[in-house]
Amino acid sequence: MRKPLLLAGVTAAAIAVTAIVSLAGTPARADANSAKASLAKSLAALKIGNASAARSNAMDAVKADSGWGLAHAVLARAYLGLGDGIAAEAELDRAKAAGFDAGRAHQLYAHAWLLQGDPARAIVEAGKAPPKFAGYAVRVGARALAAQGDLPGAQKALATVLAAAPNDSAAWSDLGRVRYDTGDMAGAIQAASKAIALDPANLEALTLRGELVRGQYGLLAALPWFEAALKKDYYYHPALIEYAGTLGDAGRYADMLDATRRALATRPDSAQAFYLQAVLAARSGNYDLARTLTQRTTGKLDGLPGALLLDGMLDYQAASYEQAINKWRELVGRQPMNVTARRLLGAALLRSGDAQGALDVLRPVALRGDADSYTLALVGRAFERTGERNWANQFLDRAAFPAGGSSAPFGVDDDVAVLGGLAKDDPADPVRRVAYLRGLVEAGDTGQALAQAQALARLSPGAPAAHLAVGDTFAALGRYADAASAYRRAADIRFDEPVMLRLIDALDRSGQRAEAANVLALFLSQNPQNIAGQRLAARWQIAGGDFDAAIETLEGLRIRVGNRDATLLSDLAFAYIGADDEDTGLSYAKAAYRIAPLNPAVTDAYGWALYQTGDDKGAAQLLEKAVAIAPQHATLRWHLGQVYADLGRGGEAKAQIGAAMSDPGFADRAAAAAVLKTLG
Template structure:
């Protein structure tokens, strides 16, 4: 296998790759057929459209040239080049073989063969072939070699090869886009943004760079901001498959399902066997509740998406819906193995294992999530049920108590079973590996060494300034240390590179805890303007709408969520109850409060909502019982005490009312202070 230095020796004689310019040089060869002029014209059109980025048209013109002269080797070579631009390695290899059979000099095509092997997933063969390329085509060969190194996991080697190459040929747009992709895949998002931007500036017809820019902008600014980049690529080639797939995915996440379906159909027109397009259509069908259609579409993907996280998640869901619990468990177990921090996958796998009777297996899977301070009530309830199955009712009770609690501490990283010595050794064995650094960081947090953990996180951010995870690690440590303003600043560094849901939630939480609610609201509003279908963002927006007294707006937000996620979410129904009561519709508010209480009778928030709804309807006696229960479960929650205090006051229990209102006012985070102070004057 050629090392990066070998590839750079190839680059030492950089002339021109076998791209459009080099192929034009081959046009001195003339077809032998009588319709040589027609074939030559078609091939010239192919080369011209290839240069402008219309790869599909270039392919069609090359095919026309071959139809006019089937034995013209150059035409087959040009057609192969268009197939490579379209990502079809098998088609390219076949055309290169035809070109060789027709007399085309195979020495001129080794870089194309190398690219074809790479697209077929044979990185080793691509590297071997790239090492045999003639010096005049070494630029292309170096690029293929670098991408082959990345495909084998050698991201540092791939980056170095491309950086060295660009020091010799800094105006090579294709090499810049290759560097951007390698950096993106290795987690250096900031570096990827720089490289992709440079690539598009050098060549606006670089479809790979335009598509990459769309992917990067999607993470950096949001879904809506990314769409014009994909559209720019499709404006040059309406059937460019990679852009169509990313475009369709982004449209779907933005809630534009009709446009998403249209984009997938165009992708299938461009590539009839497109597994990605069938997968996206399956996602669309599953979202609409048509699981039979979704299963049929997933079957059409064959084995092309085996092992991919999204396909495993959806495939397991479809198996589970049809009663194939073992198949679902196998898929989700593989997904958790590939993405051990995927909380959604762990929840699904834990629930499936519990249903299959493997309570201990469910506990093993859910433990890393349940041990987090911010564990959700559903996961905690699953763990409690699993402990019940194993006969450990004392532990079941503890987790049921946690599941019922309305407020949770801030998020912390996953725990780890490895010792600090082991984790430190792993980090020291490969100090340039950010993943191992972060794992070691988690070990330090679990051991309580926050100062050292912060120092490690800051060192990681200096080592990998373009990696959002590094800045998030710094912010997380500062949050643990309650340095909220500093944490918000660290999270902003991450958001400058990738502004996704986890980053948004961290910034909003840090700003809110630091007392900057208006700034936090602006961050949330910006995120939702780009990601209008985001559930976590909409939940938070609705909660703040209720807090601000914007009840009609909250109802609109929450009802939209209810239509999407159903009627089994107690927290959502609780918020709807508060919103309707605040808007003056006590009857609807009471119905939602009852439904929420039936789902979670031990949750103080749902209990309070039911009691508050009864209180608003004038049923003070029943209301007080529920409000007292809520306070008994969560006595430190100021809003629960405030509600109970108001009910006591109306019943003439002045001393009890004063005690509850004073307790609410003692909490500095309690916001309804003016009304509480006014009530105290009347008691």
């Protein structure tokens, strides 16, 4: 759920237009024609959604006649349109002091207080608005309810507005935002599109549509929507913030910096702009600058997930481990399914000496079928420190194996009855419902799990998580084609990394490799900086013999993630060897092996590199080690079989190659059969 602070720009510009005519009708006391002309320009700018120009012209009107209450009121409306509740309240106070009718300002004050993060006060004040401004007041009240977490109440309030005024663009964009916060992405898309159709100058709707498109189609597809809003108001702060963040995720850092500077030009104390600049500084390794910039947010973003993650990383980098732990613990509490946050918190707890705390945090991630080696190694080390050697060995052994599971969100280790009770206590909580479904799957009750998942999808057809639950259950049943269909429905609503990974895995496992490749290409076309997508693309490039492309992809990744990723280095070894650069391949393989000598994939890469450079005996030793660690891995046996064949150990070669071919998923079947034929 988006936090109240980020609601600051949710519907400000669209609301700003609503009461303009009424305000304009207030008796004016302007003494100068210039003040009247400036105010007319301000009102015109508000009508076309340009709150920045409206503010500038209203300020000119106030300067020309500082005693004109209406000018101060219109300036307040412009500030509301820009999401600046503090400045708006100050202008409303000046308007009242200059004679503006206080009875006409209740909804304006309510809006200002909402933007300042005081939804309770906003609700009370909105209730005082006269019937003439009821629509505006109810919308502010609905947004305040949403800020308090009462999303059903907010939707109900907005439904009353739309029942009376079905063509109210601002109400539709408010409804879109509330639906977005409830996870109803399809409903949010419908509402935002309706708002734009009714009023193309609704900048809040354009910005919301950009956010939705970013999730639905990708980063690059979202940029034109933010740009459309900024064409109408070059300094519209909410769009600038979303635009800057999207540019940064797409790797366009110079453009990101420019957008944050524009945001600071219109709002010099913009905490969001300083935060984004801090993220940019941290990404470039300038941690001192990042800390300075986070301090300039003056605590306004404290508690928000992104800020907690960044602040914790800066604390950890500065060896302030307890501070990092406190921030990441709060983040995990807010986002219990955030794998990155759990991994970071677990590592920090282990480093601080709290091995049991690390186990508690990391257990849901380590129970995943595709748990990464780093997390598994952390769990293994934590068990070592608690004296549980058997458990430690199990997880350390898993850490050395190539991941073989699918990308399900979490494993579970709670009793199904407990999970079911939690879900019944709060049936509207999708996290509890999904946890219960996974508990049913783990307990082997897949039939009940599937029925529950499908019921959840029928109840919330616009929520991607519901369709993911159906797909995950089908995947647990081995029905990958059905899983792919469910994941497609989720992807039609929100095409992010978890959905992409699941969909590709299900398509690949159901024999639809070409379609899986198309999905990956589409995702990377919109999210070119996504690390998981690039890793997968590189491996497919290697498998397809496109080694030069794989090298380009992997070297780009290495620049970003560094030289301590053993899997990445071993992939580079295979790519360079495939491109006939055995020496470079061998150097990468050695580097990977130094980092992870017990990882069978890394050991295999080193052995294969030695084989390609003519060291058959050294290759045999390493490949034997790899097979001993992961005897079920067909590719490792295939590599060892080829080395044995060249060493003249025909019987052993046949045994290894035969074992590889017994795996239905073994891809090099034709080449293996040809080698077996030469062995007689």
